[in-house]
Amino acid sequence: MNPMPTDSPYPLLHLAAVAACPLALLMALLVPTHLANSMGRRFARLASWVSLGVFGLAVLVLIGRFLAGPLMVKVAGDEALRIDIYFDTLSAVMLLLVTFLGAVGVRYSGNYLAGDPQQGRFIRWLCVTIGSVLLLTISGNLLLFALAWVATSLSLHKLLTFYPDRPMAMLAARKKFLFSRLGDACLVGALVATWQCFGTWNFAEMFTAADTLRAHGSEHSACLGWTSMLLVGCALLKSAQFPFHSWLPDTMETPTPVSALMHAGIINAGGFLVVRLSPIIAGSPAALNALALVGAFTALFASMIMLTQTSVKRSLAYSTIAQMGFMMLQCGLGAFALAVLHIVAHSLYKAHAFLSSGSIVSMTRAAWVPSERPSAHPLILLGTLGSAVALTWGIGMLFGLSLTSSAGVLLLGAVFMMALAYLLWNLWASSHRGSLVGWGLLLGAGAATIYFGVHSAFETLLASSVANYAPVRSPIEYGVMALVVMLFMAVLILQSMLPSWSATRLGRAFYVHSSQGFYLGTIANRLTLALTGKPTL
Amino acid sequence: MNLIESPTLNTTVPTSPAATLEAAHAACKRIAPLWPLQNFVAVNPFVGITERPFVDACELVRRVAPGGMQMPLDFYRGKYVSGEIIDVDLDSALSQGRKILHGPWAESLEEFDVTMLKAALSEKPSPSSGNGILTVAEAVDGAHGTMWAAAVTETIAQFCSEYFDANQSAWRLPWRALPLYTAWREKALINANAEVLGLRHFRQWVKMLPDDAEAVITYAMQKLDLPDADAADFFHRQLMSIRGWAGHVQYRVRENSMHGRSDDALVQLLAIRLAYDAALLAQFDGPALREFWPATSEAVIESPEVLPHFLWQLAHENAWQRQLIGKLRSAKATPSQERPAVQAVFCIDVRSEILRRALEAATPKVETIGFAGFFGLPIEYIPFGKHHGSSQCPVLLTPSFRVRETLRKATPDAIDSAWKRQRLGKRLKYSWNSFKTSAISCFSFVDTMGLAFGPKLFRDAFAPAPEKHAHRHACRPQLDKSAADMTGIASDERVQLALGALRNMGLTKNFARLVLLCGHGSETSNNPYGSGLDCGACGGHAGDANARVGAAILNDPAVRNALTGHGIQIPEDTHFLAGLHNTTTDDVTLFELDEVPATHHSDLAQLQSWLFTAARAARRERASQLGLDSAAPDLDRQVQARSRDWAQVRPEWGLAGNAAFLAAPRLRSKAAHLGGRVFLHNYDHRSDKEDSTLELIMVAPMVVANWINLQYYASTVNNRVFGSGDKVTHNVVGTLGVCQGNGGDLQTGLPLQSVHDGTKWVHEPLRLHVFIEAPRERITAILAKHANVRQLVDNGWLLLFAIEDEGQHFFRCQPGANWEPVDDHLPSIAG
Helix, strand or coil: CCCCCCCCCCHHHHHHHHHHHHHHHHHHHHCCHHHHHHHCHHHHHHHHHHHHHHHHHHHHHHHHHHHHCCEEEEEEEECCEEEEEEECHHHHHHHHHHHHHHHHHHHHHHHHCCCCCCHHHHHHHHHHHHHHHHHHHHECEHHHHHHHHHHHHHHHHHHHCCCCCCHHHHHHHHHHHHHHHHHHHHHHHHHHHHHHHHCCCEHHHHHHHHHHHHHCCHHHCHHHHHHHHHHHHHHHHHCCCCCCCCCCHHHCCCCHHHHHHHHHHHCCHHHHHHHHCHHHHCCCHHHHHHHHHHHHHHHHHHHHHHHHCCEHHHHHHHHHHHHHHHHHHHHHCCCHHHHHHHHHHHHHHHHHHHHCHHHHHHHHHHCCCCCCCCCCCHHHHHHHHHHHHHHHHHHHHHCCCCCCCCHHHHHHHHHHHHHHHHHHHHHHHHCCCCHHHHHHHHHHHHHHHHHHHHHHHHHHHHCCCCCCCCCCCCHHHHHHHHHHHHHHHHHHHHHHCHHHHCCCHHHHHHHHHHHCHHHHHHHHHHHHHHHHCCCCC | CCCCCCCCCCCCCCCCHHHHHHHHHHHHHCCCCCCCHHHCCCCCCCHHHCCCCHHHHHHHHHHHCCCCCCCCHHHHHHHHHCCCCCHHHHHHHHHHHHHHCCHHHHHHHHCCCHHHHHHHHHCCCCCCCCCCCCCHHHHHHHHHCCCHHHHHHHHHHHHHHHHHCCCCCCCCCCCCCCCHHHHHHHHHHHCCHHHHHCCCCHHHHHHCCCCCHHHHHHHHHHHHCCCHHHHHHHHHHHHHCCHHHHHHHHHHHHHHHHCCCCCCHHHHHHHHHHHHHHHHHHHHCCHHHHCCCCCCHHHCCCCCCHHHHHHHHHHHHHHHHHHHHHHHHHCCCCCCCCCCCEEEEECCCHHHHHHHHHHHHHCCCEEEEECCCCCCCCEEEECCCCCCCEEECCCCCCCCEEEEEEECCCCHHHHHHHHHHHHHHHHHHHHHHHHHHCCCHHHHHHHHHHHHHHHHHHHHHHCCCCCCCHHHHHEEEECCCECCCCECCCHHHHHHHHHHHHHHCCCCCCCCCEEEEEEEECCCCCCCCHHHHCEHHHCCECCHHHHHHHHHHHHCHHHHHHHHHCCCCCCCCCEEEEEEEECCCCCEEECCHHHCCHHHHHHHHHHHHHHHHHHHHHHHHHHCCCCCCCCCCCHHHHHHHHHHCCCCCCCCCCCCCCCEEEEECCHHHHCCCCCCCEEEEECCHHHCCCCHHHHHHHHCHHHHHHHHHHHHHHHHHCHHHHCCCCHHHEEEECCCEEEECCECCCCCCCCHHHCECCCCECCCCCCEEEEEECCHHHHHHHHHHCHHHHHHHHCCCEEEEEEECCCCEEEEEECCCEEEECCCCCCCCCC
């Protein structure tokens, strides 16, 4: 039985190629640890070639996706227990991203952990973790998805506890373990709710059923709401959203490539879940509002903490939490395609930032900062604001931005406008030289063009993979958006006033609490210790 | 000889504030400075305790730093089994021990003989005898199973990183202008973290602390109620619990004092640390805690494990000494009177030895010379487009000259517009960077630029771009005096510098047609410790600037003219060249080639081909240590790829293996294969009539080499405490240091990967064996003049030997400048 036949002329070949991506890496499970360790560098080299090959395969199946259309195939099983593959543009993009990061990470670990007697074990679990994430991206039903989800978490746990003699590593891993199991509970809840609601776990069947339910009106959508809320809870827990974020900055006790992979390839599984199931979640205003509010708050909250961090990796970790928050906000606004862009762009950026974090010393050796902080001349302030508005609107309009665009798109445009204003402000206030005006406008125009260009490209690319209808809007939603814009504005003003403001009584107190992450990490640590006892060496 | 202070059991004597503070200052002096990563130079981690004999220091360190400063006996068992250490060495160790140990050590030594030493190897490693000093935090952890010691270190380290941060965080600690202790107090009055961790009413407790750091120390010590005699060691232990930041503070204290400013920040740091201990004691005092704290005073006795470890170390050193002296004795090279085609001056760095030997093997027409790689030029070098530069001289000196970098062969207009372009670029970069990192714009940055990191990631992971050297060649040092910014070197100063450099490197006659001044630097990627691989004599920077300044001075006709008045006749046809030895790849880059006269073009081509051959040979020699196949046809490419690989944790071995310093004519070592383990300084005592060069060598290069040697020693014997641990979890803090993982204290010393290859130690913990070819009485006279150098020798922080009669006789300097001949009938090759 093949419920969703594909257009592919060689469906079996295409399917085999897609399925081979995760399977090739999961094969590492078959290599016993002691053998992997005794092979050491050779095992690392082999894994590096395999992961590079898997990346090459991902490129091929992506091309196949565009030549032959999406792939929705039942591979085995029946009723609830079956294996489905769902390979559309979203899956293809994620597969390409994760195989790429995997190839880079495995290659990096080959030299980075050279000489470590446990290198083989490390590479083994690295491969299994990447393989589990790949399985997640091509899962065609929620049960398989949930299994891959848990497998990812458990194999990552093996990497986080790679150094059992480091008490802080063990504590952080346990903390993450507890949060993950909470997330698993949500996922099990979602599985039950989905079955109740749709009678199937197959994604394609679920989406069709959801369309029917929506068409029948509100009395049937209660289960849809419940399902959406549970899925959102699951995603927020996975993507380190407030107040469940504190494990992420504490996992720096693990080798750098794990951080890179975790921050680039694993943490955004929450976002992927939301986008994958956006045809369902977009039907629940409450779920979207929760995403938007928690996301926006996390973004700003973690951003403020990030500003106070003094170590490169912890700054990056808080930055990841913030970026994931922003991505959740995008989802909450119904901008799912942009959320995917954010996932991909952030992953590439953050993986590079982690892997090159040792360069920070030579970078600051060459860096330059203005001798004094910019002075707030009113004309400069007006000039930056005016230019930012003009550039954003002017170039945005070329890409179809208008006052009638959806509220979500306008909100994101406003955030970009603020960012541009900050860029121009820093440039123009650092010196009053005339040539900087032109350079600033050029820089701003370039950034705006890329921003809107990439946005519309992703909108077009993913149109078929995400919710194909606009979410319902009521005054509550507009209220939420207004609140979000005001929060962003407030943080922007706070940061541009930092040196003077942080000298006030309130500013000092805010600095201190912020630098401690508002104590959430310490509290979570104490809870973890109380639940699991002191790590013994 | 100084013994451990006898224990004072009388605890009823009330603590006197003056004695407490004296102890606090004494403890602060024991902390070694830690340089920031921008110019990470080697430091002797024991620099504050060299007034003690080595073995007493081992005892002290064992009590204040978990793990001590000695190698485990396992290590020596391996050396004994493999035949590297033989029974003769054990005999020598015992007899050497009898010469230098006194008091209780000597008494314990009497019980030892060779059989017992060997038996000690097969004993199970005994757990530490447990007389280490405990902080209150550690004692609370012991009594209640808490994690306070880590939490206190973490809290203070975080505060220090906020206070000293150099541009990592965008939102800075508001109290940075206040003294360290005051700033800490301001933060601690608001910070609820200690209370969340379970230290009740900590903020109120901080509120009642005195305003003055010294008052906090005396107050805390009254609460802790420890006898004065134990105070200094207790304070030392406290500082060692936050040793990384203590080292950084000590670095700043040292910089300030070199500029005549006083700074008591380290005492303030001690006060901060004591405040936590006093607060913990106030909350947790009780019978459970008192079982652990304070450690009983009887504990202050010599620990039984120090002596056997020390004797095995002596045996190991004896084995190395045997081999080295054997090599130096048997290596007979004949002097040549011919004028060499090229004289090449390299840094004394142990890495130069391999390349020098390879270059001499490539052609007998090159004479190589070893000299400190800053070529006697204490300059501050200001890169193009900057206002301030870095000190390009050993950290023992302060720069006397400022030299600005300028564009080569450019008109003033071109220079001006290049300067403006650079400023504009920096402004744009700064704004772009704020776009990337601010709290709001970082989101839009990712949407805009994130995808561009894909190709970047691919390139860095699979095909890293070669380092660009264009800038180095486009610029050159500007020697002309400029009154406006106080840069440049005046003519008479140039003559003095030239004279000093030539005399001290022993290059005063028989000049070759080409004289190469070759500095060195490393080329690594994504390596926070990169500057640690650069030239120590140039203050942790690459030495090209000094070489180029030196060559420019020595090519200056006015300088040459003036030198004739001082009896140094540089022939018309001698041209000085500057070069840079890339220690990661062994390639040598030459500078200002277009200024080489046409008459010398063929000499230059010849030199370049010799350098090319030598570099290949040097890479082949280093290949096996790098885990590469020395016969591989693409070995050159593999070595070069390492220098650009961002995941490479062992791009080169730096100075690992260093164990000796030889100040002698090159003839003494030319025929010997010294394996890149020896610092080589040219020295000919016959032409050093006033002993000025000898004095210089013993107070500067020898001490710098000693610092490097002890840094490697300490990072090997106890990497956890004196090294910076595993590189794979390094996290750069405040852009000036690294911590492990999430945070905690700043790490000191070298990473594990710099001394260990995963299966074995690549560095061998041997103290520096210094060989000086000069009459004993002349060395003795220098020792008499410099108490700090004498201390290093007498207390065994380095081992000093004299070579006399053209390498025929070797003498060892025992404490008190007591020279004894080295037995020349010892077997020179082990097993």
